[in-house]
Amino acid sequence: MATQEYGKPIDILLVEDNPGDSRLAMEALKESKLRNNLHIVTDGVEAMDFLYKRGKHAQVPRPDLILLDLNLPKKDGREVLAEIKSDPDLKRIPVVILTISKAEEDVLKTYNLHANCFITKPLDLNQFVTVIKSIEDFWLTIVKLPSQ
């Protein structure tokens, strides 16, 4: 299986403005077999500051995986996605879109912008935890992530 499970912890950046969803994701990931650090930012501007290590994010690690909501304050998730995927240094970081949107337009647009996958957040609590665990299983144990 993928070797990243034996090395240093995986750094995950969650871009999510809903504190309830962040908390659930955090709890689901804490139970993980794999060591991971979850970093949470609540809007698109802060997400870009984190990725470019600007301001108070000067010391943060580069994330190995990004979980990105679409509807965010200040800077929309679609814009964040477009910026990441057109930046030669950042574009290789896998971006999982995690949104309440089910709109066909969002699905097509985000794949066209090179989102790595699109997941509609289930409203049911248990289903939401199942989804987070699936993301973890798949991206942290099956997939080989691009290391830095």
Place this chain on the structure above:
Amino acid sequence: MNTENMGKPIEILLVEDNPGDARLALEFLKEGKIRNTLHWMRDGVEAMAFMHRQGRYTNEQRPDLILLDLNMPKMDGRKVLAEVKSDSDLKRIPVVILTISKSEEDILKAYDLHANCFITKPLDLDQFFKVIRSIEDFWLTIVRLPRE
């Protein structure tokens, strides 16, 4: 879970020159809960003809998901990936790289070319089964695919 992926079978394009691996993937996917049709192409040239519906593939549907090997005769998987991801009609189709390669260079290059994820094929049969099952679980039930 993801009801949008129910309905008509998911069309999966497997691009793989090793008949043993193709056969195993075919058998594993047949057992899956989600209805799918697997199309097997043995090299990159045939895969591109299938996607562009050329020659004997004029009546085929566009695939919903592509499983792509890297080392193949005629046209290499890296070239197929680059063509798919720079074609405005095809680029939204998720491409899962499924290869025996573990090389860091291959991993980074594939992500830079906008592969949706990179998976190293395990040599062990049970583990290979587990990987195919995970791909199916994740991409066919958790993820929302861009379907036509």
